[in-house]
Amino acid sequence: MTPVERAQMAMVLEVTAYPKPGNVDRCHDYEGTRLEHFLASAVLARPALEKAAAEGCGAGIGEVLREAVRLTTTHRGGNTHFGAFILLVPLLRGGNIEGAARAVRDTTVEDAIQFYRAFSLVKVRMLPSDPLDVSDPKALDHIREKGMTLLDVMDHSKGHDMVAREWVNGFARTRGAADHLRASGCGREGVVAAFLRLLSEEIDTFIVKEHGPLVAEEVRRRAGEVLAGREDLAAFDAECIARGINPGSTADLIIAGIYIALGEGWEWDCSRKG
Amino acid sequence: MTPVERAQMAMVLEVTAYPKPGNVDRCHDYEGTRLEHFLASAVLARPALEKAAAEGCGAGIGEVLREAVRLTTTHRGGNTHFGAFILLVPLLRGGNIEGAARAVRDTTVEDAIQFYRAFSLVKVRMLPSDPLDVSDPKALDHIREKGMTLLDVMDHSKGHDMVAREWVNGFARTRGAADHLRASGCGREGVVAAFLRLLSEEIDTFIVKEHGPLVAEEVRRRAGEVLAGREDLAAFDAECIARGINPGSTADLIIAGIYIALGEGWEWDCSRKG
Numbered sequence: 001m002t003p004v005e006r007a008q009m010a011m012v013l014e015v016t017a018y019p020k021p022g023n024v025d026r027c028h029d030y031e032g033t034r035l036e037h038f039l040a041s042a043v044l045a046r047p048a049l050e051k052a053a054a055e056g057c058g059a060g061i062g063e064v065l066r067e068a069v070r071l072t073t074t075h076r077g078g079n080t081h082f083g084a085f086i087l088l089v090p091l092l093r094g095g096n097i098e099g100a101a102r103a104v105r106d107t108t109v110e111d112a113i114q115f116y117r118a119f120s121l122v123k124v125r126m127l128p129s130d131p132l133d134v135s136d137p138k139a140l141d142h143i144r145e146k147g148m149t150l151l152d153v154m155d156h157s158k159g160h161d162m163v164a165r166e167w168v169n170g171f172a173r174t175r176g177a178a179d180h181l182r183a184s185g186c187g188r189e190g191v192v193a194a195f196l197r198l199l200s201e202e203i204d205t206f207i208v209k210e211h212g213p214l215v216a217e218e219v220r221r222r223a224g225e226v227l228a229g230r231e232d233l234a235a236f237d238a239e240c241i242a243r244g245i246n247p248g249s250t251a252d253l254i255i256a257g258i259y260i261a262l263g264e265g266w267e268w269d270c271s272r273k274g
Numbered sequence: 275m276t277p278v279e280r281a282q283m284a285m286v287l288e289v290t291a292y293p294k295p296g297n298v299d300r301c302h303d304y305e306g307t308r309l310e311h312f313l314a315s316a317v318l319a320r321p322a323l324e325k326a327a328a329e330g331c332g333a334g335i336g337e338v339l340r341e342a343v344r345l346t347t348t349h350r351g352g353n354t355h356f357g358a359f360i361l362l363v364p365l366l367r368g369g370n371i372e373g374a375a376r377a378v379r380d381t382t383v384e385d386a387i388q389f390y391r392a393f394s395l396v397k398v399r400m401l402p403s404d405p406l407d408v409s410d411p412k413a414l415d416h417i418r419e420k421g422m423t424l425l426d427v428m429d430h431s432k433g434h435d436m437v438a439r440e441w442v443n444g445f446a447r448t449r450g451a452a453d454h455l456r457a458s459g460c461g462r463e464g465v466v467a468a469f470l471r472l473l474s475e476e477i478d479t480f481i482v483k484e485h486g487p488l489v490a491e492e493v494r495r496r497a498g499e500v501l502a503g504r505e506d507l508a509a510f511d512a513e514c515i516a517r518g519i520n521p522g523s524t525a526d527l528i529i530a531g532i533y534i535a536l537g538e539g540w541e542w543d544c545s546r547k548g
Binding site for chain 2: 001005008009012013016026027032034035036037039040042043044046187188268269271
């Protein structure tokens, strides 16, 4: 499997794994965003993923992110893999976690500008009154004036966005997700177990943005209860779906973790061991 | 969407559409073959699909088929898209139905030999006491002696294999599947409706091989009852799954039909019309 195929498989395996509390999965759609949108995104992102993986390629990380978003917003399913691309593009560029940490340090002001242009293609919620709010046309001026690289932008967002945080902490949660996968075992069941572990360890910042920190903390705590066998996973999933609680950033981290784990011998196909 | 992406999307949309009587779908796996195997096959077949679509490419249709099967049997999910590739490869080579009909007429003895080598990578059931039985090592001698092209091989199989029949009838059922899709409307619901119509019109030869002609005729008739509102689709699906009745050749034709329909403006994403 090539690195690009690993990235596509990671997107496919994450979205089909079930039951995952609150997210689109094999058995659940959201009103506007269906399983097919995520699978289409995995197929249609390929040219951008190829550019991300190309050595000595002219396209910067910001430009590749913008292309990935452009290719995958041709449908009206809304944002599917924006957060995942923020992790996968440097991972593909760098080859592994250490290489990705180097790749993000090499980003430029131009990468930051391209990233903001990608943002404008999707509706991703930012915090109010943030000088880097994508809906504020002055944000680009601010970036240019301050000479902020894309790594600087992620550093600015690290407090309220666990995906951005990966860029400044050496992809620590991506590493954790891959380790959880390898410890949890092969295939779909391994993905679900790793997802629950990740969710139980840290509040999901996508839930914080949508529902506030108290709900995010409730989900974190109850994911641990599921793991401890004190709460039923299917019922928790159904409740999250009903309340519109969607741990989208944890899903992004799991995708990055699957990408890494596949490269380290984790088996997506349990039947291969038979 | 490029032709290769259309082919990948066709594989993804067919397998996720539900409920389809008897087949692997979003909500059903078979013991050894799971949804993920079909989705992996759609991702991993890409290099072969690219070769199929390449103009003036050196690789013949038989060689491309063999590569597609090789790339998609790295897992142990068994045969996933062998029949679909038999249709998609000439459709990609020819660009559309008329081009595919020309492409199959240009196949050679070498294509037939490569096809038999592809066969040996998967367990596809043949009729007993057939001189072209893939499990008989003399089959290749027979092909060479008689100077049979791959089109001749398909002509030989047309009586008992509706996928092979497409090669000799100008892809008539592929055309029908695309027309059913366009008449049935967009998205997942359109795929299910087209699948039922196709299944109601002709007995599925994969069911014939697995369960005999009486069961295949029963399924054909009852698909019509579902369409007429006289039988419940979910119950029919559950019964087919329980009896191991899998209309696999109809699924192959639907994939080819989606490929064509996507090129003719059929919408896989109903939300685009919103």
